[in-house]
Amino acid sequence: MRAKSGTGTGVGPTGLVGREGELAELAAFLDGVGTDGAALLLIGDPGVGKTALLDATAELAVAKGVRVVRGSGVEYETDISFAGLHQLVGSLPDELGRLPRAMREALEVALGLGAGPAPSRIAVLNAALALFDEAAKERPLLLVVDDLHVVDQASQAAVGFVARRVRGRRIGLLGAQRVESGASFPSTGLPELGIAPLDDADALRLLSRSFAHLPRRVLTTVAHEAQGNPLALLEFAGSTGASGGGHGQGAGRASGPGRDVRALYGARVGRLPRATREVLLLAALEGSGDIGILEAAGGPGSLEELAPAERDHLVMVTENGRAVRFRHPLVRSAVVDGSTGEQRRGAHRRLADALGDQPERRGDHLARATTAPDEAVAAVVESAARSSLRRGDADGAIARLRRAAELSLDRADRRRRLSQAAYAAAWVAGHLEVSHEIMREVKGDPAARSLSAAATAGFLVLVTEGDADTAHALLMESVGQASVLSGPPSGELETALFTLTLASQYSGRPEHWEPLVGVLARFPEATPAAAASLARVHHDLGSVTDGLLRRLDEEIARLRDQTDADVVVRTALTASYLDRLPGCREALSRVIRDGGAVGSSMPALMFVALDDLYTGRWHASAGAADELIALSEETGYHLFAQVGHYVAAMAAAQLGALDACQEHCEAVWGWSGPRGLRRLENCAHQAAARAALGAADFETAFRHATAICAPGVLPPFNPEAVWSAPDLVEAAVRTGRHAEARRHADALRDAGVGHLSSRFALSAATVTAMTSAAEDMGRCFEEALALPGVEQWPFEGARARLAYGEALRRQGRNRDARVQLAAACGRFEELGARSWEARAAAELRATGMTRTGRGKAGEALTPQELEVARLAATGLSNPQIASRLFLSPRTVSSHLYRVFPKLGITSRAELRDALEAVPPGPSATGL
Structure with missing residues (x-):
């Protein structure tokens, strides 16, 4: 596309013919790079001139004082994560050395340049952006990436991440992509410039x-x-x-x-000397063009053989002398097409030898160099797959496990590796179709009865069809036949045991749990996130020891450096039973944000939604639940959608959205009932009981609560029985079933769950107070509300105050009752718990006090609002006012929040003058 002269009609300033319009746009793009950052994607057919325009823009950029770093997609490296990013980072070794240690190590580990804990995808992307920021400190930086359509997915994500953040950074991102590649890359949001053929x-x-x-x-x-x-x-x-x-x-x-x-x-290429073609083939298959790797693979003096190709303008050496670049991607393709299979395999073998310190790339080249089954190579490739999983590259791990299976000598090893690939596809990556496709290769062979195959088949049938019976049968047979070595389960056995636990957990039926208990007896105590520990916690919450809690807290603390999605999700699963989800929140959010592990994103969304539910962020919880339902139904993980319906039902119940709660409960019952998923049915009953309690429909609440368990009984493998115990006790008390209420309160207290968390302690203490003798009731409630840490559970605290106030009013102690009821009413209002707020307000009115809600300027103040306002006008703080009136500071704050609009003011400084205009006389009865 370059003309020999650079002047005349139709010739651009860089010597390109017929590209005046494109060059003008690219020049404007460069101006934007130098001032505020810019990104642009060239789209066109092969050979239409995209690479020439990239070259011309790079030359113009250098002339303008812009630093240029280049990379290109390589079709032979599309399954190597971050291969494309490796090219860009490799051009900036000095800047990489100046990054903060954590960022430098994140890039080095992700690119296979160093060892250490697997970084999260978001950590790698942020580190790459920081590296380019560092490179752009002294002068603007232009990143040029050709053939984006064959850049590996991880690098595409990195390029897109940077492209969306170049504004304000003096960084430019200029890419090129073939038009026939479709929408593989435009999801980054890059503006596009179409390159048409010449007229x-x-x-x-x-x-x-x-x-x-x-x-x-x-x-x-x-x-x-x-x-x-x-x-x-x-x-x-x-x-x-x-x-x-x-x-x-x-x-x-x-x-x-x-x-x-x-x-x-x-x-x-065919006219070049044989030695030159050999080095070119190494460069084409290696991908990054790294001079050091090419020399190590080609041998001493091999780089000198590139001279003929350089003279023929087929390749060039970068300005810094560290990499070889092909003139055009079609040259690379021609080099590979012109080689024989044996030549390619020999080149891959030499590259594998040169990449001994990069296990994944070494495994890839060894795999391509091997045509017949070879267990030694298969083991190397399987090890590379495990490395991929540790650093969050699920797709790379699946591809490598499948290749390892192809290279396996033993049929059992082949099926084991295929099954592991299928499990990773389903559990981590969220690719059900891929998982089913792989399992079709495994099905029907005796080796398919392996632990890995059973775990995968069981998981698939459980999450897609909700068939816990089939999953349990498959896994019990395989786990029962497995050899038990000394120490906790690991590898295949741990995966199978975890899946068996999931099947039994969702089933909730004795015929599934009782055999599992026998299996668990064969294994010693394991880490808190292990399948055996999860099963034991689920079996009996009260049996959890302080030692296990301490070890769980230690594991949660380590999650900040943990990016293996499987470890994060398993730890959060155990933590969810023991009120420790807040510590998992950051790691769970990373799993969701990274987006590279759709399968793990669904359980991660569950735990984020549950964390919001427990801590009173109900609208956020409902939003996460809706996202979980949509994602699960879209991808075919119908079981996970039911958990989303449960969380949505609980959030609706506590917000007082009774119709929405009923709809979600009906969805759970309709799907789970025919499948015998007892635990999910119990979850829906818990939500329905909670909704009925808020609406003061105590008979309905009792019916739903006792559908979970009978009064006085907390059966094993039924955590909902523990969580819903306060609902059953309250419903029993309010329907006159006092004996049942006492039996159930005793059962919860005797279960010994109070040491697990302040929420469990508050629940046990509250039901004890609700069922205590009249002379002990006040002391018991005060002890419950004084428990340390209960402020982090706002709904449970407000509920305890409501029950306390109700009991006081029934004893005729209206003044004391008002303090508790007003506090409960204020907290329910803050939470948005409309039906529960209405219950508290009705009780408050029954004490003889009228509590008006927020109103407009000119509305009358209640006596308590008036008293709070007068004390605030004297300059007292909220805690001081609370102390004088025997209220909580939060209640005082709520009163003032309603007082200001009624008085038509916006600050405390205006209170004194506003109160002088208030007519004498109370607006409501009794204080």
Whole structure:
């Protein structure tokens, strides 16, 4: 596309013909890079001139004082995560050394340049952005990435991440992508510039400037065959003699200019010396063009063999001398196409030897170098897959496990590796179709009865169809036959035991749990996040020891450095039973944000939604639950959608959205009931009981609560029985079933769950107070409300105050009752618990006190609001007012929040004057 002269009509300032408009846009783009950052994606057919425009822009950028760093997609490395990013980072070694240690290590580990804990995807992306920031400190930086359509997905994510954040950074991102690649990359949001073929006039102008010696008729024929494709124009004409012979006689019309150009490049590569072609093949298959790796693979003096290819303008060495770049991606393709299979395998073997310190890349090259089954190579590739999983590359792990299976000598090893790939696809990556496809390869073989195969088949049938019976049968048989070694389960056995626990957990039926108890007896105590520990916690919450809690807290503290999604989710699962989700929140959010592990994102969303539910952020909880339902149904994980319905039902119950709660409960019952998923049915009953209590429908609440368990009984493997115990006790008390209420309160207290968390302690103390003798009731409630840490559970605290106030009012102690009821009413109002607030307000009115809600200026103040306002006008703080009136500071704050609009003021400073205008006399009865 370059003309030999740079002046004249139709020639751009860089010598490009017919690209004046594109060059003008690219020049404006560069101006934006130098001032505020910019991003742009060139889209067009192969050979249309995208690479030439990238080159021209890079040259112009250098002339403007902009630093240029280049990379390119390599179709042979699309399954190597961060291979494309490796090229960009490798050009900035000095800046990498100046990054903070955590960021430097994140990049080094992700790119296979160093060892250490696997960084999260978001940590790698942030580190890459910080690296480019560092490189742009002294002068603007332009990142140029060709062939984005064959850049690996992880690097595409990195490029997109940077592209969305270049504004204000003096960083430019300029990429190129083939138009036929579809929408593989535009999701980054890059603005696009379409590159069209040259028109006839510009095509002839380009040819006449570059090949003035050829007759006009020949140039016209070439222009017609090349169809305006600049690369084809130059290569076709360059291979055509003065007589017009030498080109493919119409091949352009038959097969397209891009393919013919590739053939012409192939001919040029074929004329190079054999040693040159060998080094070119190493460069084409290695991908990054790293001079050090190429020299290590090619041997001493091998780089000198590149000279003929450089002289023929097929490759070039970068300005810093650290990398080799192909003139055009089609040259790389031609190099590979012109080699034999044995030549490619030999090159891969040499590259594998040169990459001993990069296990994943070494495994990939070894795999490509091997055609027959080879257990030693299969083991290396499987190890590389485990490394991929540790650093969060689920797709890479799946591809490597499948390749390891192909290379396995033993059929059992082959099926084991395939099953592990299928499990990773389903549990971590969220690719159900891929998992089913792999399992179809495994099905029907005796080796398919392995632990890995059973775990995968059981997991698939459980999460997609809710078939706990089949999952349990598959896994019990395989786990029961497994050899038990000394120490806790690990590897395949741990995965199978975890899946068996999930199946039994969702089932909630004795016929599934009782056999599992027998299996658990074979294993010693394990880490808190292990399957055996999860099963034991689920079996009996009260049996959890302080030692296990301490170890769980230690594991949660380590999650800040943990990016293996499986470890994060398993730890959060155990933590969810023991009120320790807040400590898992950051790690769970990383799993959701990274987006590379859709399967793990769904359970992570569950625990975020539950954390919001327990801590009173109900609208946020409902939003996360809705997202979980949509994602689960979209991807086919229908079981997880039911958990979303449960969380949504609980949030609706506590917000007082009774119809919404009922809809979600009906969805759970309708799906789970026919499948015998007793635990999910219990979850829906818990939500329905909570909604009925808020609406003061105590008989309905008792019916739902006792559907979970009978009064006085907390059966094993039924955590909902513990969580819903306060609902059953309250419903029993309010329906006159005092004996049942006392039995159930005793059962909860005797279960010994109070040491697990302040929420469990508050629940046990509250039901004890609700069922205590009249003379002990006040002391018991005061002790419950004084427990340390209960302020982090706002709903449970307000509920205890409501029960306390109700009991006081029934004893005729209205003044004391008002203190508790007003506090409960204020807290319910803050939480948005409309039905519970209405209950508290009704009780408050029953004491003889009218509590008006927020109103407009001119509305009357209640006596308590008036008293709070008068004390505030004297300059007392909220805690001081609370102390005088025997209220909580939060209640005082709530009163003032309603007083200001009633008085038509906006600050405490205006209180004194506003109160002087208030007419004498109370607006409500009794204080």
